[in-house]
Amino acid sequence: MNLFAARNVVYALNCYVAAMLALAIAFAFDLENPYWAALTVYVTSQPLSGVVGAVWGRAFYRLLGTAAALSVAILIIPNLVDMPVLMVSAIGAWVALCTYLSLLDRSPRSYAFMLSGYTTALVGLPVVTDPSRIFDTAVARTEEVAIGVLCAAIVQTLFFPRHAGDLLRAKLRAALSDMQALIASALDQGTDPSHSVAARRKLAVTLSDIHALSDNLRFENATAGDSAVLVRALEQDLVALVPLLSAVGDQLPVLRGAGSLPPAMSMVAGEVRAWVVEDPASGSPRSNALIEACRSAAPTLGPHSSWIDILTANHFVQLESLVIAWDRSLALSDAVLNPGRSPATLPMPRGIVPRRRLHVDHGMAAYTGLAAGLAVLAAGAYAITIGWSQGAVAVGITAAASMVFAVADDPTPAQRLLALLTLVAVPVAAAYQLAVFPLLDGFAMLAFALFPFLMLTGLLLATPQYAMPGFGFALASQTLISLQPSAQGDLVTVVNIGVAVVIGALIALWVTQLIRVVPPPVAVRRILRAGWRDMGRLAVGFRPLRRGAWASLMLDREALLQPRLARSAQEGNPLDADVVSDLRVGIHVIGLRDAAHDAATFERAPLHRLLTELGAHFGALGRGREPADPISLLARIDDSIRSMLDASRCAAHDRAVIASVGLRRNLFPEAPDFRYAEASA
Structure with missing residues (x-):
């Protein structure tokens, strides 16, 4: 994307206007460090997801995180200032806890946890030389952040706004189109399996984007809550369609391989x-x-049924469920894409629709939190050992970079x-502090x-291929400027703070290299094993998830696996993972568990x-x-099928047969056909 594309220029101008507005208000109220208000604008705006709802959401959670961080700083620093080792240890533990919580909460709330961690170190530690100032500093910092987030949100809302609802509807249209193509492909004899897998994985990523955008709807307007409910209900149906169309696509080749399909x-x-x-209308x-x-x-199934009869019955059950789910999806999508539709006509309950179940890795989150805490301890130990007055700055940067x-x-x-x-930001900040600011009047x-500096920062942040360098430059250069004690800093102070920022970033890098890097194959195995553990718990009843929650969880894992599989292939270690097969197995386990509950004792x-x-x-x-x-296990599945075919026909028996057949097809696709007459093992 062109650095000077129109959308990038608009974003950069919006950020510049908001930063100058925040700076002017902070100067007018004579706050302790007005430049923090301007820095907050760039941190809050988040260009790559800079929709109005996201900006307001980040503004809210940044305020919440800042208030929590400064409250913790007030508790820790004055009480432990005479015990620096214990004080740094307490802040390291807080950073570790906040990192852990931020990784577990995969919603906009995670931003509050992240801010709570590194703001305690970044803002609280520099006042250890005069802990009596901690409360005044906390109040001033909260005021500066409040000014920055409000200015960013207001400007992004008023000038050329991008709304979460608009992007969400575009994503929904793409998801519906992809799902329509996938269903048609599953029912088409000429399906290309590799194309279907690629399209399914693309759909999984799109559904994850929809989920993320739906979280921002409630920050946009008063009626967004109803829209979020509709989107969550639509998400559930689209997620439920994935294992259904996968099962249909899996069964048809087997039935065709046995001969021509029944008319x-x-x-x-x-x-x-x-x-x-062809038919876009729902409820028709x-x-x-x-x-x-x-x-x-x-x-009709019974002891006389052949393996083909059983597969045919299974196919029609899955096909019926697919029609029902697609019909509901069309109705709900019409309501979301056309907000004027009456909710009373929708085929959904009007109660609470639960959020999608997403994958979390408690072990990896705890390990990552531990690494961040150890990085803070390492930076603190270095500063304490050499008696470095600017070591507090290094600890704060280490926490933020971790x-x-x-x-x-x-x-x-x-x-x-x-x-x-x-290293680039230090001379830029020094030039402003020592050469530019002393010449200014008003x-x-x-x-x-500041216009060229801030506009360049905004343009870099707004361009995907330059976003990471832009974020690093903004974080380093604006932090350096904001940490100056006055607008006209001396050379020694500027150099000391610059060195502290560089060392803080390097310590975070070194600690991460030593203990934190997770190779793609390891990450892939952890996700796959999490799914297998969950299936084991589903079978024995320790995790009683419903079908929708299970499908959501596994489809989210599918989306998480894609970049890791791609990186593994780039590193010469190609891996393969069929999460949707595991998804189908889990659905069948749930069906079998439910059938066992409903069957006669x-x-x-x-x-x-x-x-x-x-x-087991x-x-x-x-x-x-x-x-x-x-x-x-194969023999046990066959025993289950025989016992249910022998029993008098009822809904629970049919569901048990369908679930057992699905397990057999997914776990043992190459096994010989089921035969009723064979003795069980």
Whole structure:
């Protein structure tokens, strides 16, 4: 993207205007360090997600995080100022805790946790030489941040705003189009599997973007809450479609391989495909007719049923569920894309719609928090050992550099770039402090002098390929300027603070290189094993997730895996991971568990035995071990199918058969066809 593209220039101008407005207000109220108000503008605006809702959301959470950070600073610093080792240890522990919490909360709230951690070190530690100032500094800093976030939010809202709702609707249209193509592909005999996998993974990323944008809706207007509910309901249906269309696409080749498809199946599958591709209307008689056609065409199961009969019945059940979910998705998407639609016409409950379940890694979050805390301790120990007066600045920069990039598996490229850019930022800040500021007279001249520096920063931040260098330059240069005791600093102070900033960035980099880098294969295995552990818990009832929550969780893991698989391939270590297959297995485990709950007491034994063996199987995989006896598991699945075919026909028995068949197809795709007459192992 061109650095001087129109959207980039608008963003940079908005940030400049907001920064100057914040600076003028801070000067007018004679605050302790007015430049922090201007710096807050650039931190809050977040150009790559700079929609109005995101800006207001970050403004709210930055205020919340700043208030929490300064409250902790007031508690720690005056009480431990005479025990510097204990004081740095307490701040390191706080940074570790906040890093851990910020990584667990994958919503805009995580910003508050991150700010709470490094602001305590960045703002509180520089006043250790005079701890009596800590309360006044905390109040002033809160005021400066409040001015900065409000100016950023107001300017971004008033001048050429980008709304979360507009971007969300564009993403929804893309998701619906991709889903429509995926369904058509799954029902088409000429499907290219590699194309379907790529399209499915792209859809998983789009759904993650939709979820992130929906979190920002409530910060835009009073009616955004209803829109967020509709979006969450639509997310649920789109997520539920992924395992359904994957199952349909998996079964059709098997049925075709056994011979020509039954006429009823070919006809219904063709009609569903034509409806999905051609009919944009929801709730139409055609969708109702397709649902009825699926139910009528499904064969009745019993001991006489062949393997093809069982697969055919399974196929029609999945196809019926797909039609229902797509029909609801069309209705909900119409309401979101056309806000004037009456909520009373929507096929959804008007109660609380839960948020999507997302993947979190407690172990990695705790380890990352520990690394950030150790980096703070290392910087503090260095400053205490040499008795460095500016060591507090180094500790604050170390905390910030460790926390800002903590979400990455390997933060070192970003931290290395930050360290390099601090070397560029030091002379820039020194030039302003020593050569430019002493010549200025009045706010107008100050604004004029800062224009090229701040505009360049804004343009870099707004351009994707330069965003990371721009962020590093903004963080280093503006922090250097903001930390000056007065507008006319002396050379020794400027150099000392510049050295502190560089050393703080380097310590964060060195500690991360030593203990924190996670290679892509390790990250991939952790995500896959988390899914297997969850499936083991699903089977034995320790994690009673519903289908929608499970599908959401696994699809989120699919989105998280994509960049890691790509990096692993670039490093010459190609990996393959079929998370959607695991997603289908989990859905079948849930179906089997529910069927066991609803079946008669005397019929539950084979289902419970199968669930127990599934729990052991996936528990072993989740611990990185080989399962004990896969052949025994296959025999147990076949026993489950036989026992349910023998039982009198009811809904619970049919669901158990469908779930068991799905498990057999996903876990043992190359196994010989099921035969009712064979003795169980």
